[in-house]
Amino acid sequence: MNIKIIREYSQDLNVLYVEDDKTLCHNTKDVLENYYKSVDIAYDGQEGIDKYLSYFEKNGYTYDLVITDINMPKMNGLELSSTILKENPEQSIIIISAHDEVSFLLEAIDIGIFGFLTKPLNNQKLMQVLYKSSMAIFDHKIVKNHVEHLEELTFHLEQQNRELQITNSQLEKSMRLLDTIIHKEEILHPKKELVRHESKYDKDFELLREQLISFTENDLFELMELTNECDVIIIDIINNIEAIDITSRSQLATLFKKYASTLAMYSFFNDFSVAFMTFANTLENNPLPTNEETIKNIFLFLETFIYDLNRWHNDLLSADESKINAFDASNITNMRLITNMWIEQEETGAVSLDAIFNF
Secondary structure, eight states: OOHHHHHHHHTTOEEEEEOSOHHHHHHHHHHHTTTSSEEEEESSHHHHHHHHHHHHHHHSSOOSEEEEESSOSSSOHHHHHHHHHHHOTTOEEEEEEOTTOHHHHHHHHHHTOOEEEESSOOHHHHHHHHHHHHHHHHHHHHHHHHHHHHHHHHHHHHHHHHHHHHHHHHHHHHHHHHHHHHHHHHHHOOOHHHHHHHHHHHHHHHHHHHHHHHHHHHTHHHHHHHHHHHHHHHHHHHHTGGGOOHHHHHHHHHHHHHHHHHHTTSGGGHHHHHHHHHHHHHHHHSOOOSOHHHHHHHHHHHHHHHHHHHHHHHHHTTOOGGGTTTTHHHHHHHHHHHHHHHHHHHHHSSOOHHHHTOO
């Protein structure tokens, strides 16, 4: 195992190394600096905990890895480790011990130490432990960052939905006010012209009802099947980002076009179908993003978009005309958001959250 392999995981990590033998401390620090972004040292356990807490206060995050000897003055390595783990149970700690300290190692296992090294330090064993610990820390940070990122994206989506709910509420109030005005007009002016207008309204409403019933009986289930097919492709892409190719994108665009074409057969879906077809063409005609993080964000949003479509489908099963366009604004906003992410990546690389929501 060589330095290059280890540095693939360790080069961005920060280390605290605690050792009371100053000569050994500085020699080992020189070795560790070949692997890690930074290496701070302390000469006893108390100085080690002081530096650990000071580092967190200064930076807002802790060291990625702590390496400590067991036998030290003021505070030994186990006491140091126990104190740190009480503050941060996720902290990765490697203990360095002599061969005759078996009882200390058993205690270290109980408090949750990540790994062990024995004195005198063996270069091959050192590299193995550093590789194992660095890879675990690297993977943990990726998962943690991904979860935090998803939580932030979810927060923004929830905020958008709240704003849309407020807008819908305002529209409902306006509609109720309009109904009241019309009702008063009918009472005050029961004219023949008004009767003719009411008759036209009834015919238009009846036509709308007939089209909606036709849609729910003939085409709604086809839309459900299309979104299920899209869902399978999107989940497969999320799980295999590195293997995404033009075929997956083409399949998805084709399904979206079928969806938009079905919507286009009904006048009450006109705006939504046009937006959907434009969205499908964007996916088909623009190159795949080159940044894996951007790709992952796009397809996580697409997964949320499909979820919203399925929720809308379930509402439409009731053939309630008030729900026909209830989600149009939300769905069109989501398509614009995904389109911005897809196109902006060509100029900016990975797309930041600020850029995503700036439309």
